[in-house]
Amino acid sequence: MQIPARADFTLPGESGYEQLTLELARRWGADVIRDSDGTHLSPEIISAGYRVYSTICIIRQHNDFAAMHPDAQQQTFLSSDPVTAVSDSLIIHPLDGYFTEQFELNDSADALEYWQVWDRTANAVVSRENWSCHDGLVEIRNCTPFHRYTVSFLCWRIWEEINMYNHTTNNWTSEHLRQLDPRHPLAWEYLKGWLENWCIENPDTNVVRLTSLFYNFVWIFGDDMRRRSRFVDWASYDFTVSPAALRAFEAEYGYALTAEDFIHQGKLQATHRPPTPAKRDYMKFIQRFVADKARELVNIIHAHGKQAYVFYDDSWVGMEPYGPYFTSIGFDGLIKCVFSGFECRLCAGVDVPTHELRFHPYLFPVGLGGLPTFMEGGHPEKDALDYWLHVRRALARQCVDRIGLGGYLHLTEKFPAFVDTITEMSDQFRAIKALHAEGAPAVLPITIGVVHTWGSLRSWTLSGHFHETNTHVLIHVLEALAGFPVNVRFLSFEDVLNGGLHGIDILINAGQACDAWSGGNAWLNPALVSEITRFVYQGGHFIGIEEPSAVPGLDTGFALAHLLGVDMDTGDYACHMPWQFETAAAPFDIPETAVGQKSNIRLMSPETQVWAESDGIPQFTCSRFGSGTAVYMSTFSYSPAHAHMFLSLLLALTGQTQEAAGTADNSAVETAWFPESSTLLIMNNADAPMSTRITCPTGCFPVDLSPLETRFLHV
């Protein structure tokens, strides 16, 4: 197996540190040097013979234009915090509690048209003649005393959120960057001209690295440091809105959206919640707009002989790579920053020529979680290894084309262990990539369907990184699946109704009652319930985790309680006595730490096998129905040992063994079997030496591994 010495690595260069840049390029085997947000590449770096990526945040670098055309800035709807009337009139300052360096009221005539005042106690909109807006406040008349009122209003977003984050987290002091809305005709013409000009002025750039497109994920700051970040949703659409967008939507869809379609009783419409039909329409409307505009930018870049890569983070809203319009944009590459295995699979599976991972940690003093990284108290080499452990097992299943880093390169000077770690890691990446090039790894004949509200649009993701969504059980499931030798498909409930279960061996539904992942009201459709009932009866398997298929209004708490053999009690069973039971041995080991503590689960049938219980409550159960099986797990959290158990469950359900794809009898060790090259990729997921027996189609043998080792074993 030949590993190119210098390839497939993107290094963040830094002006003023030319020697360091070239030295690390050599050590890490870089073939590309990039700039980052806040750094520049000097002519000396640019002319050193490397390909060059240049980072552009297209909507952010134009404060002069924004100052001349403040109405070209981006906007959002916000809701004031509720205020209780204690008489028949009330004054509300809409922005009270919000960070006024981020937001500024838009009380222009065309914006006011969309403002609303709500009586939240009565859940009713207040008629327009009962309120007025002046001097930045709203005066409400004829209130009902002791009702709570809110104002839904449009405001300008006067500080680009990533710049705001860098200022507030990394103590930047430069000018606050503003952001332009590409929907504003003047701004759009300006931006296209600016890009055209930029391409002319940067002849050495090979790849324009767009970071990302137009609309940032939703990030709403408050004025109180005890809740600086009020709302964060990495996949919501609130920051795309404007009166112009609302008018265009109405013209196209024939109905008007109101502030309430966004504000939603002040809850907003987070990605974790099932969307309203209007939100679905609006998302498609924005997705088409984003794709159309992005295509124009890509065309400009291509016309200058450059490639266009997109960084799928930050201003990613509307350009979901598994959405219907992404490929029409014509990007040459997709770059995804990764902490986790599922993000690797997300990137690797996209229909785009080049897939690149930007590893963490970012070369910044402080990490995303606010903890020190490249500063005193930080251990960036440990962080890097921790992320690598998650990514490695996913790369073993489906590789990407390139990897890289970002940030301030000079910060690595005080962290030589980090430099060594990246050296090692990039070599391992290149070896894994070379292995894939000789032939794909073996996959078991098991196809998993993951069903939730969003289906394939949110393949291999919920909304953001693992640490932002780790209270949602599905992200743990995705992280486990990312390293398994099985096929995985993402299905929406509509897909299931349209024959999507064909070819699926095991269907998984995992989430909290009424969230987007569990499904909520989708389960009120009897056709969905009966289709999955048919699927299991005819030999399919179903795994429900936490509160699968839970929705109020049915005769059972779980719509699939009849399959699962357990149900969730939200109070309806207060006088219904539970079945007594004894636990039965599961066909695989269940680590104690994998057993949940959910208190409101109850057996529906004495035929249900209880594989694990906690305080007398079933937590992990198995129920036969017809020729199929339904398994209930009250929880799942990702760890190598829990993932091993989960894979054992998939094997037990399908009657498969893992030998064809390579197997280790030590749950800390994972393998991938590459039949074409007759090579086993063996990964020790533990930070300790491990011994294990490995079985693959060509034999069975013992292996001793050093901590975290990646072993390439030709057998």
Added chain:
Amino acid sequence: MQIPARADFTLPGESGYEQLTLELARRWGADVIRDSDGTHLSPEIISAGYRVYSTICIIRQHNDFAAMHPDAQQQTFLSSDPVTAVSDSLIIHPLDGYFTEQFELNDSADALEYWQVWDRTANAVVSRENWSCHDGLVEIRNCTPFHRYTVSFLCWRIWEEINMYNHTTNNWTSEHLRQLDPRHPLAWEYLKGWLENWCIENPDTNVVRLTSLFYNFVWIFGDDMRRRSRFVDWASYDFTVSPAALRAFEAEYGYALTAEDFIHQGKLQATHRPPTPAKRDYMKFIQRFVADKARELVNIIHAHGKQAYVFYDDSWVGMEPYGPYFTSIGFDGLIKCVFSGFECRLCAGVDVPTHELRFHPYLFPVGLGGLPTFMEGGHPEKDALDYWLHVRRALARQCVDRIGLGGYLHLTEKFPAFVDTITEMSDQFRAIKALHAEGAPAVLPITIGVVHTWGSLRSWTLSGHFHETNTHVLIHVLEALAGFPVNVRFLSFEDVLNGGLHGIDILINAGQACDAWSGGNAWLNPALVSEITRFVYQGGHFIGIEEPSAVPGLDTGFALAHLLGVDMDTGDYACHMPWQFETAAAPFDIPETAVGQKSNIRLMSPETQVWAESDGIPQFTCSRFGSGTAVYMSTFSYSPAHAHMFLSLLLALTGQTQEAAGTADNSAVETAWFPESSTLLIMNNADAPMSTRITCPTGCFPVDLSPLETRFLHV
């Protein structure tokens, strides 16, 4: 203080144990001897000079009549367990899974009219032409494959439930007793005649002790010993139903009830759940019927110069003593069996001439929980003391007229410690009663309102005994309140809307989301929310416990989140960041064991004081609104120490101190101050010696108490 040596005690006599009966009557100071279910009084006992109670279960002792008139037996609706169709036809055996010694199908023509078949997957009733009933089974045609079907059917109840309980728990082997429905005209004439005759034949009986009236609480047995008891609700109305009742209801109310009004998707309508409007109508309909019939029985008893007492347990349905018709019946006494303080208050507060408590344990080999009592392994004296500790503090607040026991007296022979305990306890009861007779105990100027769906109808109770309802937080609150020197009122939500908060200092709402105690949909009424908002703004206080005012559909999880300053997250806050907080000192001690572990509570305002948290989640908070206060507690469980804390909370909210009613600085000790007799009743709730300082209006002094001591201290 003069304590009558023999008074106010009802002893269960037993034929064959005449000497024991008279000896224990002497030791326990009995003035009344009674029979019990399964025992008789011999002429020697009856003529011994004691007053005599005779127990009658009016509907149960008539198997010959039932055999001749099987259509006079009582009935109920049941639902078959759901069966999934796997083709377009299906056969269901309705009674599968039920105890066929308790139930027998009623497929007579007038019953079948009320049967229904449901497609529970589609939540739709199956039209009559698609099913037929023959040979005890139901055949369904034109099914939708993979939908689940149920049959709602009427059946005869062929074994009176208390008799069934005694057979299955205490191994009785006598004939199964049946029960008659007083709505059946022949049966009713027969029952009246039987009672008339009974009164003539039992001239020595002074008090007819009805146990209780007509309809047992709902107790549905299954055929599988792993779930022998399928459903138990001590206050539901299912066992009152019959085609005749349904026709009479329709004639009176102008609309027809269906099986689904009872079956309710198979969930039935438990007392712990908010009732449908139809259920409310039906309850009133039954209450009037029960009162009318009971009045006729009482008139017969009175006509024979006897008194009529009613035992408020077992067949109590429809005769709630706080209901609108109870006093119209004309009972001379109410007897309540008690394990707990709240049951003592329930009895003591009823508008009836004589209030009597029947203490536990019942003189049976096995207790209600299935554990040994008067048999090897049992410790009846400990059980008795445990219950007495709960009852004593309630008696200190509001006394009853009499106490007593029930069951097989001879079982006490092997338990001399029990005999001693009852001797001591009955003397203490008489002393407490004598103290009350000299003047009422001091009460603080604090009036508590407890608001829930049922209001005063279920004053001082939920549905049955403490151990049957102890997963409901409100029963713990009631048990605490039962011994406090405060006024307590029970309010329905309608009462609140009709000015019921007038005179209330502290309003309590305690329960689980959408149960009858929390209130569920009642909170969707903005008038309710704004009335309580007004109440607090103007200086009232609100205590919300567990999931107070929780209902889906509002902008907050708790309808009163704006008052409480905390909210419950059922998923809507997935992307909303929480407020950071530090805990603040509460104005009283909070025992660690009193702090909940609820994981889905979040601060709504940084002004909310967090008095206790668990894993970073607020559990006990205090929020000011206007002139009032709202307190949130994620849990409350009754214990002397927790009750002490709860009383401290009531004092802190109202700015009161407890001295006027007597106070101990040791939380294991409670006191009641009787100003007229200048006497302190001091109760040590701990099974250990305790020292405390006592403060009462006449001074402050130290007291040393022996374990569990009751001290009467004239000061």
